Structures are given as structure tokens and as C-alpha cells.
Amino acid sequence: MQKRIHILAMGGTIAGSANDSSATTGYQAGAVGIVELMAAVPQVKEIAEVTGEQLAAIDSKDITAAEQLQLVSRVRELLLKGDVDGVVITHGTDTMEESAYLLDLVHFADKPVVITGAMRPATALSADGPLNILDAVRVAAADSARDRGVLVVLNNEIHSARLVTKMSTTAVETFQSPVGGAIGAINDGVVVFYHGAELHHLPNALSVSEKLTSQKELPYVPVLYGHSDDDGRLVKLVADEGAKGIVYAGMGNGSIPARVEAELGAAVEQGIVVIRASSSISGMVTKAEASYEEAGFIASGLLNPRKARLLLQVALVCGKSAADLRKFLA
Numbered sequence: 001m002q003k004r005i006h007i008l009a010m011g012g013t014i015a016g017s018a019n020d021s022s023a024t025t026g027y028q029a030g031a032v033g034i035v036e037l038m039a040a041v042p043q044v045k046e047i048a049e050v051t052g053e054q055l056a057a058i059d060s061k062d063i064t065a066a067e068q069l070q071l072v073s074r075v076r077e078l079l080l081k082g083d084v085d086g087v088v089i090t091h092g093t094d095t096m097e098e099s100a101y102l103l104d105l106v107h108f109a110d111k112p113v114v115i116t117g118a119m120r121p122a123t124a125l126s127a128d129g130p131l132n133i134l135d136a137v138r139v140a141a142a143d144s145a146r147d148r149g150v151l152v153v154l155n156n157e158i159h160s161a162r163l164v165t166k167m168s169t170t171a172v173e174t175f176q177s178p179v180g181g182a183i184g185a186i187n188d189g190v191v192v193f194y195h196g197a198e199l200h201h202l203p204n205a206l207s208v209s210e211k212l213t214s215q216k217e218l219p220y221v222p223v224l225y226g227h228s229d230d231d232g233r234l235v236k237l238v239a240d241e242g243a244k245g246i247v248y249a250g251m252g253n254g255s256i257p258a259r260v261e262a263e264l265g266a267a268v269e270q271g272i273v274v275i276r277a278s279s280s281i282s283g284m285v286t287k288a289e290a291s292y293e294e295a296g297f298i299a300s301g302l303l304n305p306r307k308a309r310l311l312l313q314v315a316l317v318c319g320k321s322a323a324d325l326r327k328f329l330a
């Protein structure tokens with residue numbers, strides 16, 4: 001019997017439309033609907049019984065917490081249904097790694113959830129969307145993809161949600177995992193896993209996902225981008241604005257300029273949870289200096305700043321402590 005795969009369409013370039021087939025920028029993201037998207041890849045019928053649903057039609061740079069939570073909620077419903085074997089999500093690439101990571105944090109099932117998108121609009125010559133959809137359906141229907149968490153599939157490669165990031169502004173091969181590399185590929189239509197990424201679900205992911213479905217927003221947790229001569233005034237500003245947490249994208253191994261460190265220390269004393277991440281693309285943020293640990297800052301480990309932010313938001317919603325976060329990230 002064929003696997004049953006449900007596609008959720010969120011918009012993005014994969015659903016982008018331009019007037020000129022040679023245009024790969026300056027198009028309207030999210031303009032092409034799920035019916036048209038699916039019509040471009042009739043080959044999926046040979047792989048699985050595929051159904052589709054339009055959940056949003058947005059440029060993913062504009063995605064809100066409410067829309068991310070709606071996605072979590074719909075994926076949760078689908079995974080709990082007996083008649084769905086896997087879920088494919090088509091999504092804009094700008095925030096794809098964030099939605100993928102959020103879904104991965106609360107992924108409770110062994111059924112695959114695969115996110116894909118495109119770098120060229122649907123109307124472009126050599127549009128990459130149709131093959132990406134076909135590959136995503138192949139992965140979602142593969143027995144070997146079960147129990148691997150949420151996967152990102154583009155450009156014939158399979159990446160884990162935790163490690164993948166958008167590396168290039170415009171290149172088709174933009175999604176890469178700087179630490180660890182791709183975990184698999186789709187070679188000539190055959191799904192191959194090279195190695196398994198470590199699963200990264202929160203403990204009690206099923207109940208955490210249920211908790212998230214009742215939320216309409218997530219706590220205010222800004223990311224502050226570190227740079228030379230940073231005097232820390234933005235830390236004070238966001239603390240005054242009611243931040244519940246702050247992710248500081250420091251330099252190198254999460255280094256923080258002394259003046260910022262003092263402001264972040266004051267923020268921790270006010271009850272704001274601080275995560276130290278890095279603007280460097282590759283590598284892990286380790287505990288580094290003793291003063292950071294003494295101040296109560298949490299090292300982001302392998303998470304980039306935007307993913308660390310989502311983890312912190314979810315942790316705050318679920319009443320997890322800084323100690324829980326440290327344990328999870330260790």
C-alpha cells in the first residue's frame with residue numbers, strides 16, 4: 001500500500017511568481033497555491049498518496065509567532081491521525097530553519113516531517129521547487145526517514161533541523177549544516193542516509209506541543225547582535241521593554257564585550273534568562289569563561305542565535321528553569 005503524505009503549503013519562493021521567467025529575485029513570494037504547486041509534480045503520485053492543504057501564503061520573513069504556533073498545531077493534529085504517514089511542508093527559506101527547529105523541538109512521533117522550499121520562483125527557468133517537492137515526498141515516504149526528527153530537504157540533500165542553516169543569500173545550494181554536514185541525500189530518486197543526527201526533542205514533546213497549541217504568541221525574546229564597541233545599551237532597552245529572555249549573538253565562542261556583559265548580568269538579576277550564542281556560522285558555543293557561568297549566562301551549544309531564541313521561548317512557556325535549559329543544551 002502507498003504511504004499517505006500530506007503537504008502543508010506556507011508560501012515562500014517555492015510559491016513565488018514573477019512576470020519574467022529569467023527573474024530569480026523581485027518576485028512575489030507565496031502567490032502560487034498548493035493546487036498549482038502539486039500540479040507541477042505529477043510524479044509524486046508514483047511515490048505516495050498525496051493530499052495538500054494551504055495553511056498560509058506568506059513570505060516567510062513575515063511569519064509571526066501566531067503562524068508558527070498554528071503550524072505546530074496542525075502538524076501535531078496530522079501526526080496524531082492514523083491515516084497520515086508523513087508530512088511535507090513547503091515554506092519560504094528565510095525562516096525555514098526556525099520553523100523546522102521549532103517543529104523538531106516538539107516532534108513526538110516517529111513519522112517524518114520534511115520541510116522544503118526553493119530559491120527560484122515557480123515561474124523561473126530551472127525552478128528548483130518541483131524537484132524539491134518530489135524529493136521531500138520521497139523522504140517523507142521513506143521507511144529509513146522514520147524516527148529522525150524534522151528534516152530539511154532541498155537541492156537533493158537531507159539536513160537535520162537542528163544543524164541546518166541558510167548560508168547563501170541567493171544560491172540554490174544555500175542550505176548547509178556547517179557542523180556535521182548533510183545527513184543524507186536523494187540520489188537518482190533513491191533516499192540514502194549517511195548517518196543519523198542526534199534526536200533533539202524536548203522531554204515530554206507531546207505535552208509541550210499541546211501546550212503550544214493553546215498559545216497565541218510567544219514571550220518577547222530578542223536576539224542582540226554583538227559587534228566591536230558595543231556598549232550594551234540595547235540590553236537595557238529591551239529589558240525595559242519587558243524582555244523575558246535575551247539571546248546575545250556574541251563573537252567567536254560567544255564572547256561578550258565587558259560593557260555588554262555587565263548589562264546582561266544586570267538583566268539576569270532582574271530575572272531575564274540570557275543565552276550566549278555566536279554570530280560565527282560554524283562550531284559550538286562552549287562554556288568558555290568562568291565569568292559567563294558565574295553571571296548565569298547559558299551557552300547555546302550547537303544552536304545558532306535564532307534557534308536558541310525559539311528554544312528559550314518554548315522553555316519560558318513551559319516554565320522550564322535555566323538549569324533545565326543548560327541540561328538540554330549540554
Ligand SMILES: NC(=O)CC[C@H](N)C(=O)O
Nearest residue numbers: 012013059060092093094
Ligand atoms: N527563497 C525564499 O524562499 C526566500 C523568499 C522569501 N523571503 C521567503 O522566505 O518566503
